[in-house]
Structures are given as C-alpha cells and as structure tokens.
Amino acid sequence: MSSALWDQCLQRLEQELSDQQLNTWIRPLQTEESNNQLFLFAPNSFVMDWVKQHFLQQIITICQQITSDQNISISLDIGSKNPKPQFKPTNTPSQPIASPAPKQPSMVTKPSNVKIEHHLNIGFTFDNFIEGKSNQLAKAASLQVVENPAGSYNPLFLYGGVGLGKTHLMHAVGNQILQNNPQARIVYLHSERFVTHMIKALQHNTMDEFKQFYRSLDVLLIDDIQFFAGKERSQEEFFHTFNALLEGGRQIILTCDRYPKEIDGLEERLKSRFGWGLPVCIEPPELETRVAILQKKAEEFDIVLPNEVAFFIAKRIRSNIRELEGSLRRVMATANFTGKPITLEFAKDTLRDLIALHDRLITIENIQKTVAEYYKIRISDLHSNSRSRSITRPRQVAMALSKELTNHSLPEIGNAFGGRDHTTILHGCRKITELRESDSKIDEDYTNLLRILSN
C-alpha cells in the first residue's frame, strides 16, 4: 500500500523535478506511513545518500506544507518495505532482506542453523537437460554424484564457456539429491554471494556463525568460482570451508569458465584441490543439440515450433544457449502479440535485425556500391551526368535508398551523387515512389536491394 501523504508529495515533486530525477531517485523509493511518520526506503546506500543530499529537505518541506505540521517525522533508510520473496520451491520461509518493521529498517541476512534457504531453481532438472556429445560426460558425472554423493567425484568441477548449461546441471544435481533426501542440507550460491556473505560476517563480527553455517552443509554448490580470482581473503576462507566439507564427507560441486589450472589470481593450493575430484568440460552444443534445446524450451512454453524454424535459429546462433533462448523468446513474444503463426518466414522476419546486424553499416557509399553491382554498372556512372535510362533509373533507386536508409539531408545526398542539387534528389525519390506503384520490375528491384542492404 502506498501512502496518501507520499502520493500528494509525489504530485508536488512531479511539478518541481525533471523526469529523470523522478525516475532515478524518487519513484524507486518505497514508502510506508503511520501516525504522522513517513518512512522512505532506498534500495542501497548510494541512492539513500543521494536522496538525502539532494531531495530530502525538499520532501520534508512539502510534507510539512501538506500536513501543516512542522513536527512530521520523515525517515530515510536502506531496505525494502516488503522484501520480495526469493524463488521458493522449499517449505522454508525466505530470509527477509530488511526488517518489515518500519521503525528500524536494517539489513539482516543471518544464517540460520535450523532452516536454510537452498536457492535451487526447480526449473533446472535432468529431465529438461538436453544431452548431446558436448555435455554427455558432464551429465553422466552429475548423475553419478546424485547416486553416490561425496563418493569418488568430489569435488565435481564443471567447466566450460558461458551459457552452455553448467548452472543447469548443478541445480539438477541439487534438486535430485533433495528429492531423494528432503532432509539434505543443500545450498546453491554464486561465488559473489559467498564473498558478500563473508564480508558481512567480518563486518558484524559473526565469522564463527559464517563458518559454522557453511561447514554444516551436506552439499555445497558454488557457481562461477573464477570470480574468486584476486580475492585473497575469500579464497582463504573458502579453502578452509572446502577442506572441512571434504573431510566431513560432504559433496561439493563447482562451476567455472575454465580449467582449474588456468584460473589466474587463484592460489595454487586451491587450484590443485579443485582438480582432486573430477574436472569435466562442457563444450558448445552441436547443431542437433541446439535444435533439441529449442524444441524442449518450446515445449516448456507450450508452443509448437516447426522443425525448420528450430533449425533456422539453431544454425545461426551457435555461441551460447542463453542467446538461443533469447531468440526463441523474441519469436514467441512477437507471435503472441501479432497473433501470427510461427513459420519460417515469420521467424526470419522477426529475427532479421538480430541475425544480420549490418544495417548499422549502411552508408551512401555502401548503397551506391550495392546498387551498382546489382544493375551491373560502375559506381562512377552513379556520379556521372549520363542521362541514359540504364543509368538514371539505378541512380534514382540509389538516391531513394539513401534517403530511406540513412539520415543524410537531401543536400548531403546530392553531394554524394556527383554534386547534384537537393531538388534533383527529391525528384529522384518521388519518381521511384511513383514507379514502384506502376512498374513491378522497379518495385522488385527496390525490395531486393532493401533486403540485401539490411541483411
């Protein structure tokens, strides 16, 4: 619930501040109001300090005017009125980031020994992990870990390029172990979170709790450990956690973008320990696997994806699965909004700018070159004074394309065509518009050139 006082205050601020000030500093503030008190919450200390410095006095004045009360209390703090729940596939309640009690908003993320938030994404399972040559070994090793946690593959070290499914596999192991044993203490976290958690523990003098928490786990999943590079204190702490868990017969799974030995800025002793278990590589998926991934995603989104469309996307997007998913989402969103069926033509049209990013490179010179090649004439003919029909038409087509595809002014376009007057360019463009209506050959040429230039 937003407060009435804040609404009125906001209306006044809307008159006094620029849209950018409002959107960046004021509108993101969360508010709560009770008994002549207005509590404002900023997402972080940077925003809080900025608001304090630049707008707080103004807010106070406005509120005093609205309420005719000089003693109204307005406080500004970091936090969130209603912290959003993390994804919670679990029966354990999520930890609030800030206290919902408005009197003393504070950042509290205290590890609990009783109930833990595992941060696993239930969407990542073995069932929807598409297996191919590129990831066969990694999947087999992960299944082994599920069968026999803390067995021979400990730590399981999954490495490979970005967006290839390392995180997916890691969550799948966690979810499966949890399903087999709902009591298992499992935590997934990104290495950055480990670092933040440790820094907070250091600040609040709660290192013992921190150590106790991590060393009490059955399975620890840490993503992207390359981000430990250069963070010596975190490495030190992680080293001890790592040893304690391993000695206690607990499972560790790590992901990284490269082989352990290749991580610069990581202590040798950690590199060597990471290699103790099984380092296994995930390679970029081959075409058939990419097609299968798209089909699986389409199935999850409950849409029918014709095979030729899946092949079309998969052939063009090779680098990573996130981009594959992004492209599919774009095709789906467009189909949803336009109500059109997903066909090959439709996908080509939708992804045109994504797949061929060349239209940024469109220059008048480029247009002239393409038009000259298309009509098999020389570029110099386009600049010349020749009035032969075989030259004037292509020249006019090039002029019209320059006007449509670039931002140059008509005099600038005129200059690029051998110093012609801007009225000549205007005439040329009009002529082509007319001819496209009456002469299908010209229309076809123009459409072809447009396609060539923007592909």
Added chain:
Amino acid sequence: MFTQLTLDITLKDSFTFDNFIVGENQLLVDLLKKIEAEKQIYVWGMHNTGKTHLLQALCQYFSSSRINTSYLPLHQLINYSPEVFYGQEEMDVCCIDDVQLLQNKTDWQEALFDLINRARENNTRLIIAANQPPTEIKLDLKDLISRLQWGPVFKLSELNDTGKCQALKQRAQCRGFDLSDNVANYLLNNCHRDTADLFAVLDALDKAQLQQHRRLTIPFVKSVLDDQLR
C-alpha cells in the same frame, strides 16, 4: 541591430507514453508495457532513436500503477559507484540505460552481472538499453554478454519521415507554436534528419522567431538556417 533577449527558461520536456511516437515499434512498446510478458528485455537502437524516452516513459507508466520501478541512466551514474546496482533486485522493474558505457569498466560489468543473477532469482524485471546489440558492445566479461542475451533482444527502429514530422510538430506545440506541414517538410528535406539535430534546429528557430517577432515561414526558416551555417 539589437536582438531582443529571450527569457532563458528551460522547458521541462516530459518523457511519457503520451508524447512517445511509436512509429514501427508498436510490438516492442506493447511488450514492455505488459509487466508479466518477459522478465528481461534488451533494447538497442542508434543514438537518438528514443531509448531514454522509452525507458523513462515506462518508469512513469509503471509507477503510476504502484509498480516499484527504477531508472538508472549510466551516462550520469558511471561517474560514481557501481553500488547503485545493489538492492535493485528489490524493485519490481529496473530499467538500465546506456549499458554500452560499461566498456572497460570491469567493476561495473561485474556489478551488472551480479544484478542480473539476483534479478533472476528475485523475479525482478530488467529492461536494458544500449546503442548496440549485446555482442557488439566490447565487454570484457563474457558471462555478462551471454546474460544480456537471455531475454529477447529488440532493435528500436528509428522514426521514418512521417514520424519525424509528427515529432517536430509535437515538440513545437510543447513550445507554444504551430509548425506547418510545409515548414516541417522543408526541415526534413534540408537538414540532417537525425531526430536530435532536427530538434536542435527547431529550438534555434523558436528562439529566432521570438527575438525577431516573425512567423515561421519558409523564407524566414531559410534565412535562420543560412545564418547558422555562416
């Protein structure tokens, strides 16, 4: 000859959907307005295609429905600290503008990377804008590039001449005068047709007509433009 001084009042140009000329971007605008549609959308477009306007309009639009939304313009914030990304996952929607400015800024890239991860977990909607597609921005952090491609990537199409003409007339109206079709077309045919350049010309014309107590006719416009070129 003395020129009359005009009162230097900067007009507040508001960025809302009311004055956003959609042109060929209807689908993208519809998608952005639908909060539950996609959790991450990347919008790119050349300089002056209206990205900033679009993102701010979105902020205003969501905020008016009590959807907690923030707008982070990196051209302004990049001089400060990446700390501004902290806690943004507590927003319902977070719009980040000018992501291309993160080139060569490793700490900022890592901070955005972390924010994207946290936003995913928290179900926060991220709208990211830049002047180039994700693969073309020269970012050191490959993990970030792949995450920028997670959701659909859309190109914001530039306005065509009809749209630009409409934008010019609308802007003139905001400044309290009418721009005739003739003059608008004259500007489109004789000036560089980048929207920002056209707006700058329009502002110069506005100032000139106030100083010289003239109406905006083509001969007058021509003389002002000639003066500017001199």
